[in-house]
Amino acid sequence: MAELQLKSHRFRAEREADWRRLETLLSRVEKGGARKLNRDELVEMPVLYRQALSSLSMARAISLDQGLIGYLESLCTRAYFFVYGTRSRPLERIAGFFARDWPRAVQALWRETLASGGLMIAGTIGAFILVSRDPDWFYGFIPQAMASGRDPTASTTFLHDTLYQQPKLHETLGALAAFLFTHNAQIAIFAFALGFALCLPTAGLMLFNGCMLGAFLALFAGRGLAFQATGWLMIHGVTELFAVTLAGAAGFSIGWAVAFPGERTRVDAAADAGRRGATVMAGVIVMLFVAGMLEGFARQLIRDDIVRLSIAAGSALAWGLYLYLPRRARPA
Amino acid sequence: MTAAAPPVRPRRPLRPRRPPDDGWREFVTPEGVDLRLRIASYGERCAAFILDGLIILGVLIALSLLALLAAWRITAVGADFGGQAALVIWMLGAFLLRNFYFIGFEMRPGSATPGKRALGLRVVARDGGRLTANAVFARNAMRELEVFLPANFLFSSGLGVDGGLIALGAIWSGVFVLFPLFNRDRLRLGDLAAGTMVLKTPRRVLRPDLAQDGQAMVGGPAFTETQLDAYGVKELHVLEDVLRRADRRTVAEVAARIRAKIGWDAPLEISDKAFLAAYYAGLRARLEARLLFGHRRADKFDRP
Numbered sequence: 056m057a058e059l060q061l062k063s064h065r066f067r068a069e070r071e072a073d074w075r076r077l078e079t080l081l082s083r084v085e086k087g088g089a090r091k092l093n094r095d096e097l098v099e100m101p102v103l104y105r106q107a108l109s110s111l112s113m114a115r116a117i118s119l120d121q122g123l124i125g126y127l128e129s130l131c132t133r134a135y136f137f138v139y140g141t142r143s144r145p146l147e148r149i150a151g152f153f154a155r156d157w158p159r160a161v162q163a164l165w166r167e168t169l170a171s172g173g174l175m176i177a178g179t180i181g182a183f184i185l186v187s188r189d190p191d192w193f194y195g196f197i198p199q200a201m202a203s204g205r206d207p208t209a210s211t212t213f214l215h216d217t218l219y220q221q222p223k224l225h226e227t228l229g230a231l232a233a234f235l236f237t238h239n240a241q242i243a244i245f246a247f248a249l250g251f252a253l254c255l256p257t258a259g260l261m262l263f264n265g266c267m268l269g270a271f272l273a274l275f276a277g278r279g280l281a282f283q284a285t286g287w288l289m290i291h292g293v294t295e296l297f298a299v300t301l302a303g304a305a306g307f308s309i310g311w312a313v314a315f316p317g318e319r320t321r322v323d324a325a326a327d328a329g330r331r332g333a334t335v336m337a338g339v340i341v342m343l344f345v346a347g348m349l350e351g352f353a354r355q356l357i358r359d360d361i362v363r364l365s366i367a368a369g370s371a372l373a374w375g376l377y378l379y380l381p382r383r384a385r386p387a
Numbered sequence: 388m389t390a391a392a393p394p395v396r397p398r399r400p401l402r403p404r405r406p407p408d409d410g411w412r413e414f415v416t417p418e419g420v421d422l423r424l425r426i427a428s429y430g431e432r433c434a435a436f437i438l439d440g441l442i443i444l445g446v447l448i449a450l451s452l453l454a455l456l457a458a459w460r461i462t463a464v465g466a467d468f469g470g471q472a473a474l475v476i477w478m479l480g481a482f483l484l485r486n487f488y489f490i491g492f493e494m495r496p497g498s499a500t501p502g503k504r505a506l507g508l509r510v511v512a513r514d515g516g517r518l519t520a521n522a523v524f525a526r527n528a529m530r531e532l533e534v535f536l537p538a539n540f541l542f543s544s545g546l547g548v549d550g551g552l553i554a555l556g557a558i559w560s561g562v563f564v565l566f567p568l569f570n571r572d573r574l575r576l577g578d579l580a581a582g583t584m585v586l587k588t589p590r591r592v593l594r595p596d597l598a599q600d601g602q603a604m605v606g607g608p609a610f611t612e613t614q615l616d617a618y619g620v621k622e623l624h625v626l627e628d629v630l631r632r633a634d635r636r637t638v639a640e641v642a643a644r645i646r647a648k649i650g651w652d653a654p655l656e657i658s659d660k661a662f663l664a665a666y667y668a669g670l671r672a673r674l675e676a677r678l679l680f681g682h683r684r685a686d687k688f689d690r691p
Contacts, residue, residue, distance in 0.1 A: 061598055061671065061672055061675060062675060062679065063596075063598075063671075063675055064596055064598060064599055067596060071593070074593065075593070078593075084496055085496055085497045105418060108416065108418050108420045109420075111420055112420050116678075117675065117678060117679060118675065119620055119623055119624070119671050119674055119675055119678070120596060120597070120598070120627070120671070121624050121627050121628075122593075122594045122596075122597075122627065122631065123593070123596070125591050126591045126592070126593045126594070128422060128423055128591075129588065129589065129590060129591040130591075131416075131420070131422055132422050132424065132588050133588065133590070135416055135422060136498070136509070136511065137496065139416075139417075139515075139516070139517060140496070140498070140517045140518060148520065230474045230475050230478075233474070233475045233478045233479050234474075234478055236482075237478050237479065237481070237482035240482065240486075241482070241485075241531075244486065244528050244531050245531050245532070247528055248528055248529050248530075248531045248532035249532060251529065251532065251576065251580060252532075309580060322579060322582075323582070325579055325580055325582075326513070326522075326579070326580065326581060326582025327582070328580075329522075329525040329526075329529075329579075329580030329581050329582070330519065330521040330522050330525055330581060330582065331521070332525060332580075333521040333522070333524035333525035333528060333581070334521050334524075336524065336525075336528060337520075337521075337524055
C-alpha cells in the first residue's frame with residue numbers, strides 16, 4: 056500500500072498543522088483585532104502566511120484535490136488581508152487625523168472651498184438685496200415651518216424677543232443641541248454625496264443656504280436689529296457655515312474629478328477625490344458637533360451681543376489658524 | 388424588400404462573443420501568487436444590505452423602547468426633562484446607527500458588517516492595498532445619496548410632498564440601486580467614490596482527502612490503466628463534487644455510468660460509494676502521476 060500513497064497526500068500531511076495554526080490565529084484576529092495576539096504570534100503570522108501561499112502554488116501544481124485548493128485559497132486570502140491590511144492603533148490614527156490628515160485635506164481643497172464659500176456669500180447678498188427691496192421675497196426663501204412666526208408680518212418686539220429667548224422649561228438644551236447636530240450633520244453628508252452628480256446639486260444647496268441666511272438677515276436688518284441678529288447667528292454660525300462650506304467643497308472635488316478626470320481614469324480620479332473628501336467630511340462632522348453645542352447651549356445661555364460676537368470672532372480665528380496654518384512635512 | 392434576393396451578409400463578423408463573466412478576478416499578491424478572488428454578486432449584496440437594514444431597524448425599535456422606559460422612569464422620579472432625555476437618546480442613537488453602523492463595522496479587521504459577514508462578503512480596496520478609514524467613510528457617505536434620500540421622499544408622502552416628487556425619488560433611487568448591474572465589478576456608487584469593491588470570501592474548512600478514504604475503503608481494487616485513462620481532470624473534479632455531496636441517487640447514477648464506460652465486471656458486492664471512492668483514488672493517482680511528468684489531461688477528450 057505504501058507505494059499507493061499519493062504525493063499530494065504526503066504534501067498535505069506535512070503542512071496541514073501549519074495551515075490549521077494559521078487558521079486559528081486568523082479566527083482570533085477577525086474576532087478582536089491584532090491585540091488578540093501576543094508578540095510571538097504576531098511575528099509568526101507573516102511566516103505562516105508565506106508558507107500558506109507557497110503551499111497554494113505547490114498545490115496548484117501537483118494536486119488535483121479541489122477541496123484542498125479551495126481551502127488554501129480562502130485561507131491565503133484571509134491572511135493576505137490581515138498581513139497587508141493592518142493599520143496603526145485607533146488612538147494613533149485619531150491623533151494623526153487631527154494633527155495632520157484633516158488640516159492637510161482641507162488645505163488641498165482651498166479652490167473648492169473658495170468656490171463653495173463664494174456661492175454661499177453670493178446667495179446671502181442676493182437674497183439680502185431682494186428681501187430688502189420687497190419683503191415678499193422672504194416667503195420664497197424660507198419655508199413656513201422654519202420661520203415659525205419670524206416673517207415680515209411679525210412685530211419688531213417679537214423679532215427682538217426671539218433673539219433673546221429664555222429657554223422654555225420643557226425644551227431642555229441637550230435635546231436642542233442633539234437635534235441641531237444630527238440635523239446639520241445629515242445635511243452636510245448629503246451635500247457631500249450630492250457632489251457626485253457633477254457638482255450642480257451641491258452648488259444649488261450652497262446657494263440656497265446662503266439665500267436663507269440673507270433673507271433672515273434682511274428681515275432683521277429692516278427693523279434695525281442687524282447687529283443683534285448677527286450676534287445671534289454667528290455665535291454658532293461661524294463654525295456651522297464654515298463646516299457646511301467645507302462639506303460643499305468636498306462634494307465639489309468629487310464632482311469635478313468625475314467630470315474632468317484629467318490624465319487619470321475617471322474611476323481612479325473619483326476614488327482619490329472621494330477619499331480625500333471623506334477625510335474632510337469626518338472633520339466637518341466634528342465641527343458640526345461643536346456648532347450644535349454652541350447653538351444649543353451657548354446661544355441660549357449667553358444673551359449679551361458683545362460676548363456672542365467675540366465668541367464668533369474667536370471661533371473664526373481658531374478654526375482658521377488650526378486648519379490653514381502651514382504644517383511641517385510628515386515626520387519620519 | 389422582397390423575399391427574392393436577401394443580401395447574404397454574415398452577422399457579427401469580427402468580434403468574438405465574450406464569454407459570460409463568472410466573477411473571478413486575478414489578484415496577484417506581492418509574493419507573486421494569484422489568489423483568484425470572486426466579486427460578490429448583486430443578489431448577495433442586496434441580501435446583505437437587507438439584513439443590515441433589519442438589524443438597524445431592530446436596534447432602533449429597542450432603542451425607542453429604552454428611551455420610552457427612561458422617560459417614564461425619570462419622569463416618575465420627578466424631574467421634568469424625562470421626555471427630553473429620551474429624545475436625546477433616540478436622536479443621537481438614530482444618527483449614529485444610520486451613519487456609523489456600516490462605517491464602524493467595515494473599519495474592523497473583518498471589513499464587513501454583520502449582514503455581509505453572514506453572506507461571506509468583505510470590502511477591499513480595489514488596488515489591493517489596505518482599506519483606509521477614509522475609503523470606508525466615503526463609500527458609506529454615498530449611501531445617503533443612494534438609499535436614504537429617496538427613502539425620505541417615500542416616507543414623507545403624508546407631509547405635503549406630492550406624487551411627482553415621490554416618483555422622481557423612485558426613479559432616482561432606481562438608477563442608483565441598479566447601478567451595480569451595469570459595470571463589470573458590481574461597483575456601487577459608493578465603491579466608485581471610495582475605490583473599493585466587495586468580494587465573496589467564504590470561509591472554507593479543510594475537508595478530508597477523498598483519495599485517502601478511497602484507498603482505505605477498498606483494498607485497492609485493481610483498475611487497469613485503460614480503465615483509468617477513460618477520464619481527465621475535469622471529470623475527476625465532477626467526481627469529487629459527487630462524492631463530497633454524497634447524494635445517494637447521484638452516486639448510484641454516476642457509478643453506473645462509470646461502470647459501463649470502463650467495462651467494469653468485477654465483484655458487485657462493492658457498494659456504489661465504495662466503488663466511486665476507489666475509482667476516484669485510482670484516477671487521481673494516475674492523473675497526478677502524469678501531472679508530475681508535465682502532462683495535465685484536461686478532460687476525457689484530451690487524448691493521453
